[in-house]
Amino acid sequence: SQEAFESRGPSSAGSARQRFLVDVIEGLGAPRKTLSPKWFYDRAGSLLFDAICELPEYYVTRTELGIVKSHAREIVAHWGDRVRLVEPGAGSSTKTTLLLEELGPTRCSAYVPVDIAREHLAATAARLRTEIEWLRVLSAAADFTVELPLPPNDDNARTVVYFPGSTIGNFEPHDAERLLARFGRAAGKNGLVVLGVDLKKDPAILHAAYNDAQGVTGQFNKNVLARMNRELDANIDLGSFAHYAFYEPTHGRIEMHLVSRKRQMITIAGRRFHFREGESIRTEYSYKYDLPRSNTSRARLAFRWSTPGSTTTSTSRSSSFAC
Protein backbone atom coordinates (compact mmCIF):
# COMPACT_ATOMS: atom_id res chain seq x y z
CA SER A 1 0.00 0.00 0.00
CA GLN A 2 1.35 3.45 -0.89
CA GLU A 3 -1.15 5.66 0.93
CA ALA A 4 0.08 8.99 2.27
CA PHE A 5 -0.66 9.95 5.83
CA GLU A 6 -1.00 13.69 6.07
CA SER A 7 -1.24 15.55 9.31
CA ARG A 8 -3.98 18.17 9.41
CA GLY A 9 -4.50 21.26 11.53
CA PRO A 10 -1.65 23.50 12.65
CA SER A 11 0.76 22.35 9.95
CA SER A 12 -1.23 23.59 6.97
CA ALA A 13 0.65 25.98 4.68
CA GLY A 14 -1.34 29.11 5.67
CA SER A 15 -0.81 28.69 9.38
CA ALA A 16 2.86 27.74 8.87
CA ARG A 17 3.43 31.20 7.35
CA GLN A 18 1.52 32.74 10.22
CA ARG A 19 3.65 30.90 12.79
CA PHE A 20 6.83 31.94 10.96
CA LEU A 21 5.67 35.56 11.07
CA VAL A 22 4.72 35.42 14.77
CA ASP A 23 8.10 33.84 15.65
CA VAL A 24 10.01 36.40 13.58
CA ILE A 25 8.18 39.33 15.17
CA GLU A 26 8.80 37.92 18.64
CA GLY A 27 12.44 36.91 17.98
CA LEU A 28 13.51 40.14 16.30
CA GLY A 29 11.55 42.24 18.79
CA ALA A 30 13.52 40.81 21.75
CA PRO A 31 16.43 42.75 23.30
CA ARG A 32 18.77 39.96 22.09
CA LYS A 33 17.50 39.04 18.67
CA THR A 34 16.97 35.33 17.97
CA LEU A 35 15.28 33.09 15.43
CA SER A 36 14.52 29.39 15.78
CA PRO A 37 16.68 27.16 13.54
CA LYS A 38 13.54 25.37 12.39
CA TRP A 39 12.89 28.27 10.00
CA PHE A 40 16.00 27.36 7.98
CA TYR A 41 14.14 24.43 6.53
CA ASP A 42 12.01 25.31 3.53
CA ARG A 43 12.80 23.46 0.28
CA ALA A 44 15.83 25.71 -0.47
CA GLY A 45 17.14 25.41 3.11
CA SER A 46 16.70 21.63 3.13
CA LEU A 47 18.71 21.39 -0.10
CA LEU A 48 21.41 23.66 1.36
CA PHE A 49 21.54 21.42 4.41
CA ASP A 50 22.00 18.40 2.11
CA ALA A 51 24.92 20.29 0.53
CA ILE A 52 26.41 20.92 4.01
CA CYS A 53 26.25 17.18 4.68
CA GLU A 54 28.55 16.63 1.66
CA LEU A 55 31.15 19.23 2.72
CA PRO A 56 34.63 17.98 3.61
CA GLU A 57 34.58 20.03 6.85
CA TYR A 58 31.15 18.80 8.02
CA TYR A 59 32.16 15.46 9.55
CA VAL A 60 28.82 14.86 11.34
CA THR A 61 26.84 13.18 8.55
CA ARG A 62 29.78 11.23 7.14
CA THR A 63 30.78 9.89 10.54
CA GLU A 64 27.26 8.93 11.52
CA LEU A 65 26.67 7.31 8.14
CA GLY A 66 29.82 5.27 8.74
CA ILE A 67 28.47 4.12 12.12
CA VAL A 68 25.09 3.20 10.63
CA LYS A 69 26.72 1.40 7.67
CA SER A 70 28.94 -0.73 9.82
CA HIS A 71 26.34 -1.43 12.55
CA ALA A 72 23.02 -1.47 10.66
CA ARG A 73 22.31 -5.13 11.43
CA GLU A 74 23.27 -4.75 15.09
CA ILE A 75 21.17 -1.58 15.44
CA VAL A 76 17.94 -3.04 14.03
CA ALA A 77 18.48 -6.39 15.78
CA HIS A 78 17.09 -4.80 18.95
CA TRP A 79 13.95 -3.44 17.36
CA GLY A 80 11.69 -6.49 17.30
CA ASP A 81 9.72 -8.42 14.66
CA ARG A 82 7.40 -5.67 13.46
CA VAL A 83 8.50 -2.07 13.48
CA ARG A 84 7.18 1.29 12.36
CA LEU A 85 10.02 3.74 12.05
CA VAL A 86 9.17 7.37 12.83
CA GLU A 87 11.74 10.02 11.95
CA PRO A 88 11.21 13.58 13.25
CA GLY A 89 12.95 16.11 10.98
CA ALA A 90 13.60 13.44 8.36
CA GLY A 91 14.89 15.83 5.66
CA SER A 92 16.19 13.67 2.82
CA SER A 93 16.18 10.46 4.94
CA THR A 94 19.63 9.55 3.59
CA LYS A 95 20.87 7.43 6.50
CA THR A 96 17.49 5.86 7.12
CA THR A 97 17.44 3.93 3.84
CA LEU A 98 20.18 1.65 5.18
CA LEU A 99 18.15 0.79 8.26
CA LEU A 100 14.92 0.33 6.31
CA GLU A 101 16.65 -2.03 3.90
CA GLU A 102 18.15 -3.91 6.83
CA LEU A 103 14.67 -4.29 8.37
CA GLY A 104 13.20 -5.47 5.06
CA PRO A 105 9.53 -5.91 4.10
CA THR A 106 8.77 -8.55 6.73
CA ARG A 107 9.81 -6.48 9.73
CA CYS A 108 9.08 -2.96 8.49
CA SER A 109 5.41 -2.06 8.90
CA ALA A 110 5.81 1.58 7.80
CA TYR A 111 8.20 4.49 7.61
CA VAL A 112 6.83 7.78 8.97
CA PRO A 113 9.06 10.75 8.01
CA VAL A 114 7.94 13.93 9.79
CA ASP A 115 9.26 17.24 8.51
CA ILE A 116 8.36 20.92 8.63
CA ALA A 117 9.42 21.41 4.95
CA ARG A 118 6.29 20.09 3.24
CA GLU A 119 7.57 20.30 -0.34
CA HIS A 120 10.90 18.69 0.50
CA LEU A 121 9.13 15.95 2.45
CA ALA A 122 6.91 15.15 -0.54
CA ALA A 123 10.00 14.87 -2.76
CA THR A 124 11.72 12.60 -0.20
CA ALA A 125 8.64 10.37 0.12
CA ALA A 126 8.32 10.06 -3.68
CA ARG A 127 12.00 9.19 -4.01
CA LEU A 128 11.83 6.56 -1.26
CA ARG A 129 8.78 4.93 -2.83
CA THR A 130 10.68 4.39 -6.06
CA GLU A 131 13.96 3.40 -4.38
CA ILE A 132 12.44 0.83 -2.01
CA GLU A 133 9.33 -0.41 -3.77
CA TRP A 134 7.98 -2.51 -0.87
CA LEU A 135 8.18 0.42 1.57
CA ARG A 136 5.00 1.92 2.99
CA VAL A 137 5.83 5.62 3.41
CA LEU A 138 3.34 7.54 5.55
CA SER A 139 4.69 11.07 5.59
CA ALA A 140 3.52 13.83 7.92
CA ALA A 141 4.23 17.49 7.21
CA ALA A 142 4.49 18.85 10.74
CA ASP A 143 6.66 20.81 13.14
CA PHE A 144 7.91 18.04 15.43
CA THR A 145 8.74 20.59 18.14
CA VAL A 146 4.98 21.12 18.42
CA GLU A 147 3.43 17.78 17.47
CA LEU A 148 4.46 14.31 16.36
CA PRO A 149 1.46 13.05 14.42
CA LEU A 150 1.38 9.27 14.08
CA PRO A 151 -0.80 7.26 11.71
CA PRO A 152 -2.96 4.41 13.08
CA ASN A 153 -0.79 1.48 14.09
CA ASP A 154 -2.87 -1.16 12.22
CA ASP A 155 -0.62 -4.11 12.90
CA ASN A 156 0.57 -3.33 16.41
CA ALA A 157 4.09 -2.71 15.26
CA ARG A 158 6.67 -1.46 17.73
CA THR A 159 7.21 2.29 17.33
CA VAL A 160 10.84 3.31 16.95
CA VAL A 161 11.40 7.07 17.00
CA TYR A 162 14.66 7.57 15.12
CA PHE A 163 16.33 10.95 15.71
CA PRO A 164 19.78 10.94 14.10
CA GLY A 165 22.08 13.69 12.81
CA SER A 166 22.57 15.36 16.18
CA THR A 167 19.42 17.42 15.62
CA ILE A 168 18.99 17.10 19.39
CA GLY A 169 22.02 19.42 19.61
CA ASN A 170 19.89 22.23 18.18
CA PHE A 171 17.83 22.28 21.39
CA GLU A 172 18.87 23.84 24.69
CA PRO A 173 19.39 21.12 27.31
CA HIS A 174 16.05 21.52 29.14
CA ASP A 175 14.15 21.59 25.81
CA ALA A 176 16.15 18.57 24.62
CA GLU A 177 15.07 16.61 27.71
CA ARG A 178 11.44 17.64 27.23
CA LEU A 179 11.57 16.71 23.55
CA LEU A 180 13.04 13.27 24.24
CA ALA A 181 10.44 12.66 26.94
CA ARG A 182 7.73 13.54 24.41
CA PHE A 183 9.26 11.17 21.83
CA GLY A 184 9.35 8.49 24.54
CA ARG A 185 5.63 8.98 25.22
CA ALA A 186 4.88 8.92 21.46
CA ALA A 187 6.84 5.66 21.11
CA GLY A 188 4.67 4.16 23.84
CA LYS A 189 5.31 1.46 26.42
CA ASN A 190 7.23 -0.94 24.23
CA GLY A 191 8.67 1.69 21.95
CA LEU A 192 12.22 2.88 21.46
CA VAL A 193 13.92 6.20 20.90
CA VAL A 194 17.13 5.94 18.90
CA LEU A 195 19.28 9.02 19.02
CA GLY A 196 22.41 10.28 17.23
CA VAL A 197 24.49 12.93 19.01
CA ASP A 198 27.64 14.81 18.16
CA LEU A 199 30.40 14.76 20.78
CA LYS A 200 32.68 17.52 22.02
CA LYS A 201 35.97 17.52 20.18
CA ASP A 202 38.87 19.75 19.13
CA PRO A 203 37.35 23.26 18.78
CA ALA A 204 39.28 23.75 15.52
CA ILE A 205 37.40 20.81 13.96
CA LEU A 206 34.10 22.17 15.24
CA HIS A 207 34.90 25.66 14.02
CA ALA A 208 35.75 24.45 10.51
CA ALA A 209 32.54 22.39 10.30
CA TYR A 210 30.43 25.54 10.70
CA ASN A 211 32.74 27.84 8.69
CA ASP A 212 33.31 25.86 5.49
CA ALA A 213 35.61 27.23 2.80
CA GLN A 214 32.87 27.21 0.13
CA GLY A 215 30.54 29.31 2.26
CA VAL A 216 27.60 26.88 2.07
CA THR A 217 26.91 27.17 5.80
CA GLY A 218 26.77 30.95 5.37
CA GLN A 219 24.20 30.55 2.59
CA PHE A 220 22.23 28.15 4.77
CA ASN A 221 22.29 30.65 7.63
CA LYS A 222 21.20 33.50 5.34
CA ASN A 223 18.41 31.38 3.85
CA VAL A 224 16.28 32.39 6.82
CA LEU A 225 16.61 36.01 5.67
CA ALA A 226 15.94 35.04 2.05
CA ARG A 227 12.88 33.16 3.28
CA MET A 228 11.58 36.28 5.04
CA ASN A 229 11.95 38.15 1.76
CA ARG A 230 10.12 35.37 -0.12
CA GLU A 231 7.37 34.59 2.35
CA LEU A 232 6.96 37.57 4.67
CA ASP A 233 7.26 40.44 2.23
CA ALA A 234 10.55 41.58 3.82
CA ASN A 235 13.16 43.85 2.21
CA ILE A 236 16.38 42.45 3.64
CA ASP A 237 19.66 42.99 1.80
CA LEU A 238 21.41 39.66 2.39
CA GLY A 239 24.80 41.31 1.83
CA SER A 240 24.22 43.57 4.83
CA PHE A 241 24.46 40.58 7.20
CA ALA A 242 27.52 38.39 7.85
CA HIS A 243 27.51 34.70 8.76
CA TYR A 244 29.26 34.23 12.11
CA ALA A 245 29.70 30.86 13.84
CA PHE A 246 31.98 29.90 16.71
CA TYR A 247 32.44 27.23 19.36
CA GLU A 248 31.61 28.39 22.87
CA PRO A 249 33.36 25.95 25.25
CA THR A 250 31.63 26.95 28.49
CA HIS A 251 28.30 25.65 27.23
CA GLY A 252 29.87 23.20 24.79
CA ARG A 253 27.97 24.57 21.82
CA ILE A 254 28.37 26.11 18.42
CA GLU A 255 26.58 29.42 18.17
CA MET A 256 25.50 30.62 14.77
CA HIS A 257 24.63 34.28 14.21
CA LEU A 258 23.78 36.75 11.48
CA VAL A 259 25.62 39.97 12.24
CA SER A 260 24.45 43.28 10.83
CA ARG A 261 27.31 44.90 8.91
CA LYS A 262 25.82 48.36 9.44
CA ARG A 263 23.22 50.35 11.31
CA GLN A 264 20.01 49.63 9.43
CA MET A 265 16.27 49.20 9.51
CA ILE A 266 14.51 46.28 7.87
CA THR A 267 10.81 45.90 7.15
CA ILE A 268 8.99 42.59 7.56
CA ALA A 269 5.27 42.38 6.78
CA GLY A 270 4.99 46.13 7.33
CA ARG A 271 6.84 46.10 10.68
CA ARG A 272 10.16 47.81 11.24
CA PHE A 273 13.17 46.33 13.03
CA HIS A 274 16.28 48.33 13.86
CA PHE A 275 19.83 46.99 13.97
CA ARG A 276 22.94 48.59 15.37
CA GLU A 277 26.17 47.97 13.47
CA GLY A 278 27.52 44.64 14.78
CA GLU A 279 24.20 43.59 16.34
CA SER A 280 23.40 39.95 15.76
CA ILE A 281 20.49 37.58 15.35
CA ARG A 282 21.30 34.25 17.00
CA THR A 283 19.95 31.68 14.56
CA GLU A 284 21.21 28.38 15.99
CA TYR A 285 22.84 26.55 18.86
CA SER A 286 24.43 23.21 18.15
CA TYR A 287 25.25 21.54 21.45
CA LYS A 288 28.01 18.96 21.58
CA TYR A 289 27.71 16.21 24.13
CA ASP A 290 29.95 14.25 26.48
CA LEU A 291 29.69 10.49 26.76
CA PRO A 292 28.13 9.78 30.17
CA ARG A 293 30.71 8.46 32.64
CA SER A 294 28.19 6.11 34.24
CA ASN A 295 24.82 4.83 33.12
CA THR A 296 22.99 6.65 35.91
CA SER A 297 22.78 9.73 33.67
CA ARG A 298 19.71 11.91 34.32
CA ALA A 299 18.45 11.71 30.77
CA ARG A 300 18.89 7.91 30.84
CA LEU A 301 20.87 8.16 27.65
CA ALA A 302 22.92 5.20 26.67
CA PHE A 303 25.65 5.03 24.09
CA ARG A 304 25.70 1.72 22.33
CA TRP A 305 27.57 2.68 19.21
CA SER A 306 30.22 5.28 18.86
CA THR A 307 33.39 5.95 16.94
CA PRO A 308 36.46 3.93 18.01
CA GLY A 309 37.88 4.74 21.40
CA SER A 310 34.58 5.56 23.08
CA THR A 311 32.89 3.53 25.78
CA THR A 312 29.66 1.69 25.03
CA THR A 313 26.78 0.99 27.40
CA SER A 314 23.05 0.47 27.03
CA THR A 315 19.64 0.69 28.68
CA SER A 316 16.42 -0.99 27.61
CA ARG A 317 14.39 2.08 26.61
CA SER A 318 16.81 4.08 24.55
CA SER A 319 19.86 3.60 22.44
CA SER A 320 22.14 6.13 20.91
CA PHE A 321 25.11 6.51 18.71
CA ALA A 322 27.65 9.22 18.89
CA CYS A 323 30.27 10.67 16.62
Ligand code: AVI
Ligand atom coordinates in the same frame (compact mmCIF):
# COMPACT_ATOMS: atom_id res chain seq x y z
C1 AVI B 1 20.63 19.79 11.71
N1 AVI B 1 21.69 20.15 12.63
C2 AVI B 1 22.07 19.00 13.45
C3 AVI B 1 22.87 20.79 12.02
C4 AVI B 1 23.95 21.08 13.08
O1 AVI B 1 25.08 20.67 12.86
O2 AVI B 1 23.63 21.65 14.10
C5 AVI B 1 22.47 22.06 11.32
C6 AVI B 1 23.65 22.83 10.80
N2 AVI B 1 23.88 24.09 11.02
C7 AVI B 1 24.99 24.46 10.41
N3 AVI B 1 25.51 23.40 9.81
C8 AVI B 1 24.67 22.38 10.03
